Amino acid sequence: MNVLGEFAQALLAPDQPCPEGLFSRNGADPASRFAVYRNNVHSTLINALADSYPVTLQLVGDGFFRAMAGLYVQAYPPTSPVLNEYGNDLADFIQGFAPAASVPYLADIARLERLRINAYHAADTPVADPQAVISHLQQLPSLSNVRLQLHPSVATLQSNYAVVALWAAHQTSDAVASLDPWHGQSALILRNDLEVEVFCIDSGCVTFINSLHNDWPLEIAVAYALDASSEFDLHQCLGLLINHRAITHLKVQP
Structure with missing residues (x-):
């Protein structure tokens, strides 16, 4: 290991001595x-x-968070000079952090917060006019050759816990104690202009959005969504995406 590597290693390990060869002016x-x-x-x-x-x-x-974060810092040093990118995998660290086991939904809350950060810093891609998208969809004879491209900020999260309700309760003065954290929820995260928004969606909508991310035609995306949830509502899910300006392109292929 070179001198710079030894310096960086000692910098993040409190139990290591000062590297040799350093001097003060x-x-x-x-x-x-x-x-x-x-x-x-x-x-x-x-x-x-x-x-x-x-x-x-x-x-x-x-106190608990800073102690946990201190251990994370020692184990996972920064790999980028951009500070807001640091902690990308904190949720995975929390998942395996034994002292956090008493708060089993903590890792998923961290995942939701990271997706919000990613959405905020996603590329500033122009979105399609909502009325134009609605008009175009209404005129289509079939969904088999239609693809929707979503804004780069759009992401989903499925959890066994009430992550959306827990996160939302901390944005207001609502009492968290009255929530049932064991009720599973799925989240949609997107950026509408400069505002990052979080919505609670069902498993069918999650599958539908993920299928659009994979560039599947609407017809196949709907079929997958119905497999995931027989109660999937295409109009409701599309309305959510259109009204919150999450669609950038509508492509019709011959």
């Missing part, structure tokens, strides 16, 4: 200066995670 003890710098780096990364996952933090408390 003003003659101060290199070890103490390095300790201050290491503490600043740790604090910055932990604060970045706290800013990115506010509801996750609220669910377990500041």
Whole structure:
């Protein structure tokens, strides 16, 4: 390992000594200066995670979250200079973090918050005019050769827990204690202009949206959605996507 690698490794491991060969310009003890710098780096990364996952933090408390985030920082150093990208896999870390097992929905809440971050920073792609999409769909004789392209911010999340209700309760003064977290929910996340929105959707709508992401024709996407849920409502799901400006293109192939 080169000098730079040793420096980076020691920077994220509090139990490691100051790397050899460091010196201070003003003659101060290199070890103490390095300790201050290491503490600043740790604090910055932990604060970045706290800013990115506010509801996750609220669910377990500041002390628990920062202790957990400190261990994450040691295990997963940044791979990008863009700070808001840090913590992409925090939810997976939480999933395997034994002390968090008493809050089993914590990992899915973190996944929802990460999808919101991704939606906010998704490419600024122009969307199709909602009325034009509705008019075009109404005139189509068949759905077999029609494809809808969704905005890059659109994502879904299926959970065994009430992730949408839990997340929404922390955006207001609603009492979280009255919620039933064991009721599974699915979420739709998208960016409408500059506002990231979260909706509770059924499993059929999740399958339908994921099929559109895979560039399946509408007819096949509807068939898959009905397989996932016999109560799937095409008009309701399409209306949600159209009204919240989530469709960028409607393609009809001969």
